[in-house]
Amino acid sequence: MLRWFARRLLLAIPVVWGVVTISFFMMHLAPGDPARTALGEKASNASVAALRHQWGLDQSMPLQYLNYLKQLVHGDLGTSVYYHAPITSLMAQRLPVTIILVVLSAILTMLISVPLASRSATHPNGIAAVAVRLFNAVVQGAPTFFIGAMLILFLGVRIAIFPAGGYPADIGGRAWALVLPALTIALGTVPIMVRGLRAAMIESYGSEYVAFARSKGLPERPIRYGYVLRNAGISGVSILGIQVGALASGALVIEQVFAIPGMGSMLMTGILNRDYALVQACTLVFGLLVVVVYLGTDLAYARLDPRARLS
């Protein structure tokens, strides 16, 4: 177990290095100059050149890349030229918000998907199944920011149960403010989850082990929980693991729509202002997040499926 874990961590290193490298070169090869953006259109060429020299942007790209790696190895994410603050302390404020948002949307995804999938698996022509089909068509056709805007309109403005946006200072208010954005993100993943879970449950219901359980006289309820959901849950976990990437990228967009001060809005600001260090740090952190989630998925998988425990 410990060896397995150590091996997985070692395997994560090249992945993270790849993320760092790609984000570095994509950012540096994209048009736009951070010094020019910071000083404005009217600044003199001399002052721009001075600032470029101060930030090390006049060095060759391989050299900049090596310096960046050296800095990362020391645990330093650099300084944001836009916020004029060390990125690690910016992260400390922003990262928890985004993590809570992603976790909340994962929980909501499961809370919505499991009953829907379960109902439409047992009653393939029932109301739930028809509703799921309709809902899937609508949600998959509409972009998340549109769904977010609609939720704001109906649940934030018309029937003002939830705040339409913003992030208050008190904890209760914050939790309440995260519900709508989390729901918006979740709704994008629910169709995929419902379809995967429903297929797994239908397969399980048709299996010989369920027929045998019935022949033993086991009632439907324990069959549903101990047999069908227990087996379908294995694919549910792997779908959720894969979808966390989608949840995280959903969070990036949705934070803008709801004015939530998380990683997403920081990343957007960074991109618009050519804040190389900030963008690279955000990409790196997201990469790490996905690696950690995959690791967690594998652990959960091994927990649920005894056949996966051996290796």
Place this chain on the structure above:
Amino acid sequence: MTVDSTGEPLIVEGLSLALDIGGVQLNALRDVSFSLRPGEARGLVGESGSGKSLTLRAILGLLPPNARITSGRMVVAGQEFDLTRTDRDHRRRIARLRGAQIAMIFQEPGVALNPVVPVGRQIVDAVARRNGLTKRAAREYALHLMELVGIHDAAAKIDAYPFELSGGLKQRVMIAAAVAGEPQLILCDEPTTALDVTVQKQILSLFTHLRDELHASLLYVTHDLAVVAQLCDSVTVLYSGEVMESSDDLRAVFDGAQHPYTEALLHSTPDVDRIEQRLYSIPGSAASLSDRTDGCQFAPRCEYARDDCRTGSIPDTSGTPGRVVRCLHKVGAPADGVPVGGIDG
């Protein structure tokens, strides 16, 4: 609950069943009847596709969603069931039989056990729930059952997952789970087909042992007449969803099959005492569901078949109680003793 001495553990009468395949209703079983006496083991014999497994599943109400029973009734330990009913009340009554009165052992132990639950728990989950056993009592009972079915190191195997056990052990686990509710009747759906020959032999002797121990009746589905000869008292031969021949006395069929299909089936069973160049095989192959016609289903492959075999439904011509022979031109009957096709024409 015990069966009163006169009540048969199972009577099935006139069971007919249609399968919906692509919107077309096809008759998979036609007028199937048989019964079991207390403690009796009846072999239900036929080729694949003859409807043996469907018959078992119809009894337990575990048919696939595209199957519909069009006629038939069943009596289990004095309780009568109209099998064509599909209402909630009927389904509940059938469900109450499962495990307690009738249990079933499936063909493939590899897929009939829940892959993510330890085998010990699967043996007793239903019965523990029904009888309100404590966790400890359930575990004790599981250990007892595992020993009963010949799993020697039961304590070491009770927490194993199905994938950690061999095919033979998994089949023993399934048998333990089936007998856990002390049913009067055990339906066996080719329980040894998926096993290799030596394990097959062990499982068969386990069935013989369990029959004596538990006084349960067996309805044993197989395509293997040698297994029937070893284990059963009586036999019902199915072909394309219809009973061809049936006898309460197994020997009567083995010594003197009257239906051409039974004769052919016996003829195509390998026998070490009978050294032949090639094993006999019945010409042609069983008709698919959509090719079933009027008259005797076996007629197209039967060497005795005449024109009258191909129309109407074939009556029972045995004339002996406890025996059914649905054939107009029985084996061993005086050849052409009955005028065929009009002698005066």
